[in-house]
Amino acid sequence: xxxxxSERLAALIPRLAPxxxxxxxLFIWWLVVTMKVxxxxxxxxxxxxxxxxxxGMFGGTLLHDFLRTVTRTIFSFVIAVAIAVPLGIxxxxxxxxxxxxxxxxxxxxxxxxxxxxxxxxxxxxxxEKTKIAVAAFGAALVILFNVAYGVxxxxxxxxxxxxxxxxxxxxxxxxxxxxxxxxxxFVGMRSGVSLALVIVIVAEMFIGSTDGLGQRVINSQMxxxxxxxxxxxxxxxxxxxxxxxxxxxxxxxxVHWGGK
Amino acid sequence: MTSSPIDLKNALxxxxxxxxxxxxxxxxxxxxxxxxxxxxxxxxxLYDNFDLDIxxxxxxxxxxxxxxxxxxxxxxxxGILPFDAGQVLFDGKDLKDTRIGYVFxxxxxxxxxxxxxxxxxxxxxxxxxxxxxxxxxxxxxxIARFDVKIDLNRYPYELxxxxxxxxxxxxxxxxxxxxxxxxxxFSALDYEMTLxxxxxxxxxxxxxxxxxxxxxxxxEEAVHLADKILLLTRKPTRVAxxxxxxxxxxxxxxxxxxxxxVRVKAHSLEVFQREVRKS
Numbered sequence: 001x002x003x004x005x006s007e008r009l010a011a012l013i014p015r016l017a018p019x020x021x022x023x024x025x026l027f028i029w030w031l032v033v034t035m036k037v038x039x040x041x042x043x044x045x046x047x048x049x050x051x052x053x054x055x056g057m058f059g060g061t062l063l064h065d066f067l068r069t070v071t072r073t074i075f076s077f078v079i080a081v082a083i084a085v086p087l088g089i090x091x092x093x094x095x096x097x098x099x100x101x102x103x104x105x106x107x108x109x110x111x112x113x114x115x116x117x118x119x120x121x122x123x124x125x126x127x128e129k130t131k132i133a134v135a136a137f138g139a140a141l142v143i144l145f146n147v148a149y150g151v152x153x154x155x156x157x158x159x160x161x162x163x164x165x166x167x168x169x170x171x172x173x174x175x176x177x178x179x180x181x182x183x184x185x186f187v188g189m190r191s192g193v194s195l196a197l198v199i200v201i202v203a204e205m206f207i208g209s210t211d212g213l214g215q216r217v218i219n220s221q222m223x224x225x226x227x228x229x230x231x232x233x234x235x236x237x238x239x240x241x242x243x244x245x246x247x248x249x250x251x252x253x254x255v256h257w258g259g260k
Numbered sequence: 261m262t263s264s265p266i267d268l269k270n271a272l273x274x275x276x277x278x279x280x281x282x283x284x285x286x287x288x289x290x291x292x293x294x295x296x297x298x299x300x301x302x303x304x305x306l307y308d309n310f311d312l313d314i315x316x317x318x319x320x321x322x323x324x325x326x327x328x329x330x331x332x333x334x335x336x337x338x339g340i341l342p343f344d345a346g347q348v349l350f351d352g353k354d355l356k357d358t359r360i361g362y363v364f365x366x367x368x369x370x371x372x373x374x375x376x377x378x379x380x381x382x383x384x385x386x387x388x389x390x391x392x393x394x395x396x397x398x399x400x401x402x403i404a405r406f407d408v409k410i411d412l413n414r415y416p417y418e419l420x421x422x423x424x425x426x427x428x429x430x431x432x433x434x435x436x437x438x439x440x441x442x443x444x445x446f447s448a449l450d451y452e453m454t455l456x457x458x459x460x461x462x463x464x465x466x467x468x469x470x471x472x473x474x475x476x477x478x479x480e481e482a483v484h485l486a487d488k489i490l491l492l493t494r495k496p497t498r499v500a501x502x503x504x505x506x507x508x509x510x511x512x513x514x515x516x517x518x519x520x521x522v523r524v525k526a527h528s529l530e531v532f533q534r535e536v537r538k539s
Contacts, residue, residue: 166388179372179374
């Protein structure tokens with residue numbers, strides 16, 4: 001039996017819930033602007049901001065900056081994964097090694113990556129390399145920590161099952177432990193890519209940049225082009241949200257057994 | 261008593277060639293010999309100089325008081341758990357030269373959820389150095405033998421508990437093991453499924469006659485399936501009794517009320533209770 005129209009509508013309402021929040025937010029924004037609670041120079045109307053966003057993305061230079069930031073984030077993320085995943089598996093599979101360096105990893109993971117900017121500037125100079133290196137550094141530590149944790153908490157029974165079927169230590173690592181660590185690895189990758197984005201944006205603001213969303217935000221702030229600044233912020237927000245969503249979708253597809 | 265000439269030779273000479281340990285005699289038709297097995301956990305001695313013979317082609321149930329180390333025994337024999345001293349030989353061979361199958365109680369954690377059921381089934385074959393054709397033949401054979409209606413292209417978590425444990429048993433049998441170890445394989449299943457699985461297990465056992473060790477915490481199940489029931493004492497664990505039960509197979513639910521079954525079960529229960537009270 002097909003659901004009636006009203007039934008379908010009823011089923012749709014909960015899924016539209018996030019929309020109410022967004023509309024409410026825009027309404028309050030609009031209200032604040034119309035009632036001139038805040039100086040209109042500081043807070044342009046939603047319409048002006050989205051107009052700037054639209055024009056910048058389609059025909060303007062915002063798209064270029066957006067893509068620069070995406071490229072830097074993805075690049076540093078890929079470097080971080082390439083280093084952190086194999087290293088995390090090795091570290092996690094040896095209790096002795098892990099216990100020895102747990103403190104160091106935890107320490108640097110807890111150190112704000114922005115505090116490392118000057119050091120990386122000295123090492124890599126004022127350029128593209130520094131931004132990517134700091135972001136990759138921050139992301140790699142988060143990913144490393146999660147992968148190692150996932151490996152350490154792999155179900156012993158599955159490893160035993162493989163062992164009793166005749167798998168060598170290396171095979172157990174590749175066939176079981178690696179897969180067992182996947183759910184936790186994805187948690188790490190999701191936090192890693194978010195952190196990489198944060199670091200890239202900050203780096204674009206302060207480390208001699210000529211493009212990127214971070215540089216665009218700070219430039220429009222300096223020339224008081226507020227619609228442009230809000231447009232850049234929204235673009236950065238959309239990028240962060242989009243990356244997180246993308247990783248969630250990949251995770252659900254790839255780690256299909258997670259939580260089951 | 262029937263036995264192959266090779267068994268007889270083994271029986272006469274004992275496992276003398278294989279090491280410095282005891283050369284104690286064992287009866288013809290013996291498949292697995294456990295000699296001088298010792299295992300301590302901290303200050304407690306679980307096994308001390310434990311000896312056991314497992315006859316070829318029989319299904320042995322292992323039953324005993326809680327914590328006496330039923331699972332520990334088969335885990336040591338199957339190489340999952342190291343032991344402090346002693347020797348376990350299969351036809352005079354070491355474990356590493358022996359093909360074994362192991363079925364865990366917790367099928368959910370023993371299957372690989374990232375592989376489809378069919379690939380779970382194929383997994384142990386990759387350690388046997390078989391040709392592609394032979395691998396496929398093995399898979400087809402085991403599926404035919406088990407004849408359960410399972411969609412093997414599904415992932416394990418999409419199957420019912422009974423189906424998952426069936427796949428898990430098939431995975432243990434696909435390598436055509438010399439010995440099959442089962443650690444309370446049906447205790448996570450409901451009674452209906454348990455009866456069905458016992459039937460399945462018996463069917464496969466009658467066809468393959470694989471020497472099988474079955475740990476059970478259910479005396480009815482232990483007796484129902486076994487050719488011999490190994491009753492263990494409290495720790496330090498020894499053999500309390502080794503009771504034969506030779507009712508004809510296939511055994512069904514009617515066997516459960518046959519006089520022979522009732523007698524063997526009553527005797528086993530008596531031994532069990534005597535051991536429990538000893539503490």
